[in-house]
Amino acid sequence: MEAFAALLHRYRKAAGLTQQDLADRSGTSLAAIGALERGVRKYPRPETVTALAHALRLRPEDHQALTQAARRKGRPAAQRGNTPGTAARAPLRTAGPAGAGPGSALPGSAGSPAGAGAGGAGPGSAGTAESQGDPSAVVPRQLPLVDAGFTGRSGDLAVLRAALTRESGVAIVGITGMGGVGKTTLAVKAAHEVTDEYLGGQVYLDLRGFGADSPVSPLEALNYLLRAFGLSGPDVPVQVDEAAARLRTLLATRRALILLDNARDAAQVEYLLPGTGRSAVLITSRQELSGMPTAQILRLGLLSAAEGLDLLKSTVGDDRVDQEPEAARSILESCGLLPLALKIAAGRLAARPRWPLTHLAGLLRDERSRLDHLQDQELGVRASFDVSIDDLTAGQSGREQRAAAAFALFGVPDGPDLTVEVAARLLDCDEHAATDALEDLCDLHLLESLAPRRYRLHDLLRMYARERAQATISAEERAAALTRILDLYASAGWQSIELGFPKAGRMPWYRAQPPIAGGGPEYKTMGAALSWLDGQRPHLVAVTAQAVRTPGVPAVSILRLAIGLHTFYATRGHWLDCLQVFRAALEVAAADPCAEGHLRSDLGLVLLDLARVGAGRPEESIAELHRGLALFEGLGDLRGAATALVNLSHVLHLNGDYQQAIDAGHRALTIYRPLGNLPDEAIAYINIGNSEGQLGRTAAQRSAYDEAIAISNRYDAQHHLATALLGSGIAYREAGDFTASFDHLHQAVAKFKTADDQLGLAEALDELGVTYRLAGDPKTSIDHHSEALTISTHYDDGQRHVLILHHLALALAATGDHPTAITRLQEALTLATQKRLPNLKPLQEDLARLGRCGA
Incomplete structure (x- = not known):
């Protein structure tokens, strides 16, 4: 005999009806019809079958076939009602403690x-x-x-x-x-x-x-x-x-x-x-x-009947339950004595004090409560969730129906929770309407509120919402909903770039793409956009990976997000996250060589930072940068090629290849100059100055930093200026000019704070602390190092935390606090050893020296 799900689906298609059409004609909810056709509900009640048959205008023999398919095997029709005692409930206890093996x-x-x-x-x-x-x-x-x-x-x-x-x-x-x-x-x-x-x-x-x-x-x-x-x-x-x-x-x-x-x-x-x-x-x-x-x-087994009744009373109230004992027992049975299902049902009653228990008992007494949950451990949970959602779907107000539709959409994205902004983009509505839907679902215990504006689906509810999304929302709309979330995140990322780096090398690519529609909030500062992304960090990797494997999500949305997150990751140091996002995006970048060039150039920076903490090889970083450079050169994209060369100069410097870094920087300048009006020239000069200083060529170093500062001021490139001032301040300190060093380093600190560049701020504070110690003020030095240490606890480029600990120890020692200084040095040495950082000798020497002083 053909299964009920397949038979209903065949009859509906033959009648030329959609699920919604059949729901309207039969008076059965859309959710129920979807569950019947998926086989989630195998045995509908006789009156439901009759209503469906009439709506489908079935011939008598087809009506009889549908009726036969709805019957449980091995049981006569007379026993298929909801007569008390007909459900074989004893096996439910086999999962409990009594069934445990010796x-x-x-x-x-x-x-x-x-x-x-x-x-x-x-x-x-x-x-x-x-x-x-x-x-x-x-x-x-x-x-x-x-x-x-x-x-x-x-x-x-x-x-x-x-x-x-x-x-x-x-x-x-x-x-x-x-x-x-x-x-x-x-x-x-x-x-x-x-x-x-x-x-x-x-x-x-x-x-x-x-x-x-x-x-x-x-x-x-x-x-x-x-x-x-x-x-x-x-x-x-x-x-x-x-x-x-x-x-x-x-x-x-x-x-x-x-x-x-x-x-x-x-x-x-x-x-x-x-x-x-x-x-x-x-x-x-x-x-x-x-x-x-x-x-x-x-x-852990199911509830006993007595304890289930206690749970119901604790939520609904003793008097109300005692007044309707039969209805209470019916609710317990319909919920399968599963605590989660019972809690949701009891919560509905508590939220609706004018409902008699018999009303909810009647809602639960349909085919959904008779599913054999020994065949599937989650049937009781799913049936209880169906009751709540069906009630919303059939509600008289549009708000209830919108909440039911929202629940399914909330099952679309991967991720641990939902914020109001994300919910609004999923629903394609304003934040006020999204909040209404979220709060309505919280009232039904279908969501929980973790904090203001942040909500979470329990894992079973998330699974259930995902099922509803697949059953009731087309694949095209699910892809569109996911795309709206990507665009929300991308909007914040690109706003941070536009506010902090309006003439960045990636901006021409971004402006050539279709504009982001309804991308969410507008931010007034780079720091505000980055702070919002901080709260979304757990979602960025998951949603990018999900988008890559979801047909119908435009590649441009994935690429726009990944390329737009560069500033966020670069100012925070979340390199493992960044690596996953970039590599996922590269899977869809083949058709856009310019986007691929930016991704590979950015990836080269990430790979080197990971290599510096023992999670990769520098050669991989340099290879990616050369791939990006080749892509830009193949396109004749001079701006992109110059950006790749600037990144290559930075990586070569960090890898200790100082002359090659200088050469790459000058190649970038050769490209930049004819293009004109590009503040990125400042970064090329900063990289050159850094490497010239390492080679001891102080005049060339000073000249490069001065050029970088002048260019940054000319184009009001405040973040570039902060970076140039940081390098210049260190150079002045090494030359013994503490007055100029303090001036430039304090300016750098202020500008990094304004930009909310946490990595840059930690570095500038640390270098300012070093300068105060060398200038004879170790107490002020300790204050700056301590502030830097707090930041680097959360944001670190892989090495700065160790340097800060080392510098803090030297400042402590300068005040005579040798025991604390030794503790900090030991902490730094342990961390550096674990991370396989190079050049542990200065740490070891200072630790030995302070140990001798303490002795």
């Missing part, structure tokens, strides 16, 4: 009650504490709030407390069970109850093992954990084995609790575990984590 569960878990932890994960990754360079001083407190509606689970909590408070050794505890069963809620509750045992801090990390997003890689997870415990950017190794060893070392001397939420499998967490000490790791997963023989596993 020796695999925590002691006592098999006899513990199922409990009633309200389902759903807490907020995503919480913010980490900031460090002033001493990770031992950082004590993170990242646990999400305990669910206010938490009830029951007393036996499970007792088991977890015992496991997490044992007197010796590392505690590794896993909570496994079906999606939506309340693993995260229980884990957060248990973690809060033992915080007094873990004074070294508590860290929360969502590993995204299940859901629409890609799982967090071991390296990403290690990066987050190490930063949470206070390590700065350059202190975090870029290799998995090294980062794992660093985490084990850190945890060996403190008692900390790590909650790893939503793990995909044992392989995802094996690098994140301590080896010695008394720390604990609490893991939640839908998988059994069978690859972790050292872990104690608690298998």
Whole structure:
């Protein structure tokens, strides 16, 4: 017999109807018809089948075939209603503690009650504490709030407390069970109850093992954990084995609790575990984590009926539930005693105090609540979500219907959360309407608000929203929605360039592209645009990669975003992010050699910065720059070729090839001069001056910096001027002219602050601190180095953090504080060794000298 989904689809196509047409004719919701045709709902109610058959104008034999396909196999028609007791519910308990294999569960878990932890994960990754360079001083407190509606689970909590408070050794505890069963809620509750045992801090990390997003890689997870415990950017190794060893070392001397939420499998967490000490790791997963023989596993089952009723009462109120006991029991059964589904249903009742429970019970008593969720662990969750969305879709107000449509669109982009700006571009509306939709969905517990203007879809809800998007939104519109987000990010990126570098070499390419339509907010300063992108950083890599693999997203939108993000990454030092974005964009750049030239030229800069911290080879950087140069030369694009040569000059200088860097700079100037009115000549002169100084040719160095300053002033290129003043200030200091050095370095600091160039600001503050120390004012020097150190904790080019620590130590020593100076030098040497930075000799010599002074 043909399946109901295929049969309905065939009859609808034969009738020449769309899903919307059939919904209108039959009085069935569009969402329900989509679910029936996808096979998500296999057994509709008889009255639904009859309504569909009449709407399709089926012949009697076709009507009978549709009716037969809607019946469950092995059960007579008389038993297919919603008579109490007909659903075989006993097997639902097999996933609970009683079904655990011998020796695999925590002691006592098999006899513990199922409990009633309200389902759903807490907020995503919480913010980490900031460090002033001493990770031992950082004590993170990242646990999400305990669910206010938490009830029951007393036996499970007792088991977890015992496991997490044992007197010796590392505690590794896993909570496994079906999606939506309340693993995260229980884990957060248990973690809060033992915080007094873990004074070294508590860290929360969502590993995204299940859901629409890609799982967090071991390296990403290690990066987050190490930063949470206070390590700065350059202190975090870029290799998995090294980062794992660093985490084990850190945890060996403190008692900390790590909650790893939503793990995909044992392989995802094996690098994140301590080896010695008394720390604990609490893991939640839908998988059994069978690859972790050292872990104690608690298998979490469904709610008992009594605890489900308690959960309902805690949300809706005792009196209201007690007045309609039959309806309450019906709601529990329709929700499958799954905490997440029940919490959503109860939340709807709480938000609608005039609804009788029988009304919601009736809504839940259709085919969606009768799906066999033993065949698919998430059916109960999906049915509950369908009820909420169908209710919005069928609502009398346009606002309700817009919220239902918005939910599906929110499932389109990859990424951990949504801001109001992003939601507005997804919906192609203003921010006020987007906020209405977001808040309406929050009221139905289909979204959660992480902070003002920022929202998050739980992983199961994200999966459900993605399904709805694929079922109800055409591939063309999904691609268009994704494109609107790319254009939103690109708009901010290009505004930062236009505001800070209006005559940048990439501007002719950008202005030759179709203009960005509805690109979001307008920014008044470069810093404002960059600050907004700071808050969007986690999305940029994910959305770029998604766009590349999504048919229908224009290549120009992907290229425009990647090329427009150069200033953001260059002023922040997020080189790993930048690498991923540029390489993804190169996959669609073949048809636009000018865009490819800019990407390869930018990529060359990124690769060298990564190579300087041991994550690559300088030769790869230089090769990319030559590829970019060749592309521009092949196009006859003189401006692009000059830009590539300026970048090549910078890379050659950083690689120690000073004469080659000077030659490349002069080649760039030869191209620039006939073009006229180009402030980028200043950058060529700055690069030349830097390399001339390294070769000891001070007159040529001074001349190059003076030319750069003059050109920058002539064209009001403030960022170029800041960079020129920085180099010039250092040169004056080395020549012994402290008055001129202070003047230029203070100007550089002010201009980098105005531009919100965090890397440039950290460098200028550090060099100003060095100048004050050499001029005999070590106390002022310490102030500037300390400010630079704070910035470099978050933004670093790979080496500056070590230099700042070294310079700070010398200033401390100049005040007579040798113990603190030695501590800073040791920190710098450890970091430099881990990063395989070159030339450790000055650090080692200063450390030995101060050690002798202390002795």
